[in-house]
Amino acid sequence: MFRNILYKAFSLKGSREVAAFNRDSGNCAATQSQRLLQIVSKNADTEYGKKHDFASIKCVSDFQKAVPVCDYDTLSERIERIANGEKNILTSEQPFMFATTSGTTGSRKLIPVTASYLTEFRKASVTSGYHMLKHFPGVAQGVALSIFSPAEEGRTAGNLPYGAISGRLYHSEPALIRRHISPLPYEIFLIKDYETRYYTLLRCALVLPIACIYTLNPSTIALLGRRLKLYGERLIDDIKRGVISPPGLMPDAAHAAIGRFLRKDLARAKFLQDLWEKDQFVADKVWPSLSLISCWTKAAASFYLQDFPDLFGDVPVCDITYGASEGRGTVFLSPERQALAIRSHFFEFIETEKMEKGSHETLTASQLEMGKEYYILFTTSAGLYRYHINDIVRVSDWFNDTPCLEFLHKGGNVSSFTGEKLTESQVTEAASQCARLENLSLRFFTVIPEFRPEPHYQLWFESQKMLNEAQLFQLAERFDQCLSESNSEYEVKRSSMRLAAPKAFQLAANTYENLRKQMVANGMPDAQIKISHLNPKPEIKALLKERITAIPLPA
Structure with a gap:
């Protein structure tokens, strides 16, 4: 098949870049x-x-002395001028678009x-x-269900487009790739209506040999799996009638x-009707060729993977x-190993403990230590110099002389009443463990x-099972135990009664999905919907608070 020729061509091209990276x-x-x-x-x-x-910069130390560590606020005035049409501000090469990103705090940013x-x-x-195909060769036996956001959401005052980089990357793929490997039409992702977009995506995907589901946000993939069940009969009838x-x-x-x-x-x-009647209308059955799901799996995103076994069977999930x-x-x-992209950008790192004390003393990649946690800084060809993205990573391994990294969580999102310093990673781990133990x-x-x-x-949570007062109390007790296991300082503060016991509150059914719909309707791309698992933004907190249910009495 022609698709196999394309994959072989990619492997040949990829082998050259892999050899260069290895070297x-x-x-x-x-x-x-x-x-x-x-x-x-x-x-x-x-x-x-x-x-x-x-x-005058001739080496790394010259650069570090001449250029300050910066963030978006530092560059925002210059970026606004570029957006208005000025040239030669941050880069000699004029940006052809701005990638929009909401991050986890503040308003939307424009990244050149x-x-x-x-x-x-x-x-x-x-x-x-290249490495993904090597580890999951079944991906080459079908096509990709890739989910992305529009490349152009609007234009700046200088007539430069702004939108999602995922959409722009799709546009830059060769036409043969878009036709034979990632064939779902771009126009699907321009559909404004939330339900119609996902229905259309499934209607097209159900007649394709899907071998890989590829998108950033695991909550989007879980939503797709649930919509497959919700609309199953209707989708089958559409395929039968060709509409x-x-x-x-x-x-x-x-x-x-x-x-x-x-x-x-x-x-x-x-074929699909038979699966429906046997109560087997799930992704791994409707797409027997499905060999891989690739999405965020680290930090807070890991929470959304708990529904994958029910929705996707034993299909491998890879970060x-x-x-x-x-x-x-x-x-x-490999599935558990990611090396720093040293051929792409220049990177620096700040030890988390030093950063928290106000130090901006930076290290280069070769100076990192196994197991330590760092803030990561980017210097790129797009005009971000020593850019503090506020992400914390940990060195998990080494590949030759290059560190392998694991993303932990956003910096700054730490809660500490009396020195317990709870992080989003810790509360995610505790909530996931608590849910498993409470079934x-x-x-x-x-x-x-x-x-x-x-x-x-x-603990504010949404579950299909409605809990009564006694069950909520039990859940809160279990969450307390799991938090103590995740954070020893929390355990000390609870033992000394400097922290009171946690409480559990149940949110109404479909709270998360309705909130996603509202955010998408307001113009936020799917991949950028990141509702913090710890101390969310005030406006999100206010919306969630309205959805807390009345507590049913114990039976």
């Missing part, structure tokens, strides 16, 4: 130094380059994207894709784009690698610090 990973310091000097020399004549004397930056990003993607009957309005452009997927297919409809709109952090080597399936949760009447934590 360069043996001398991490030299590779990173070269990458840095390439970036600064290219941008020496920009406004930012002149201000920080890029022309240049052609060189996209090349940096793709280097890591090629190496990752589509979505729950909402279908834009003309989307309907035209999916025309080739709407052929009447009686054999496929019968999609660490990265963001601001830069690509790691490359995939309770949680759809969503967040932990709220409350000062009154005494400092304590509240």
Whole structure:
């Protein structure tokens, strides 16, 4: 098949980049130094380059002395000028778009994207894709169900588009790849109506040999699995009749784009109907070729994986690698191993303990220590220099001379009434363990610090099972135990009664899904829906509080 030829061509091309990565990973310091000097020399004549004397930078230490650690607020005025059409501000190469990112705090940010930056990003993607195919060869036996967001959400005052980098990466794929490997039409992801978009996605995917589901957010994948069950009979009937009957309005452009997927297919409809009647209408059965699900699996995202066995059977789930709109952090080597993307950007690190004491003393990649935790800084071809993304990573291994990293959580999202310093990773671990021990399936949760009447934590959660007062008390007790196991300082504070016992509050059914719908309707891409599992934004907290249910009495 032609698809096999494309995969073989990719493997051949990928092997060259993999060989280069393997070679360069043996001398991490030299590779990173070269990458840095390439970036600064290219941008020496920009406004930012002149201000920080890029022309005189000859080594990493020169760069660290000349350029301050920065964040988005530091660069926002310059980025706004670029958005208004000014040139040669941060980069000599004019950005062709801005990637939008909401992060976990504040309003939406505009991240410049240049052609060189996209090349940096793709280097890591090629190496990752090569190794992923090596570990999961079944992926090459079908097509990918990739979920992304629109590449253009609007235009700046300078007429530069802004949108999701995932959509832009899709557009930059060769037409043959879009046709034969990632064939779901882009127009599907422009459908505004939430239910119609996912119905259309499933209607098209059900007539394809899906071998891989690939998207960032695991909650999106779980939602897709639940919609498969919800709309099963309707989807089967559509396939039988060669039509589509979505729950909402279908834009003309989307309907035209999916025309080739709407052929009447009686054999496929019968196969699916048989599964439905046997109560086996789940992803791994409707797509026997499904070999891999690739998404975020680390930190807070891991919570949403608990429903995957019910929705997707024993299909392997693999982390999609660490990265963001601001830069690509790691490359995939194996299911449990991701190396720093040293051929893509220049990286620096700050020990978490020193950062918390106000120090910005940085280390290069080759100076890191096994098992230690660091804040990571990016320097890229898109004009982010020593950019503090506020992510905390841990060194989990080494590949040759290059560190392997694991994303832990966002920095700053730490709650500490009396020195317990609870992190989002810890509350996620505790809530997941608590749910397993109580045999309770949680759809969503967040932990709220409350000062009154005494400092304590509240577990707000959504579950299909409605708990009574006694069960809520038992759940809170179990959560207390799990938090104590995750954080020894929390245990000390509870034992000394400086922290009161936690409480559990149940949210109404479909709270999380309705909140997602509302956020998507307000223009937030699916992949950027990140509701914190610890102390969420005030506006999110207010919406969730309205959904707390009355407590049923014990039977």
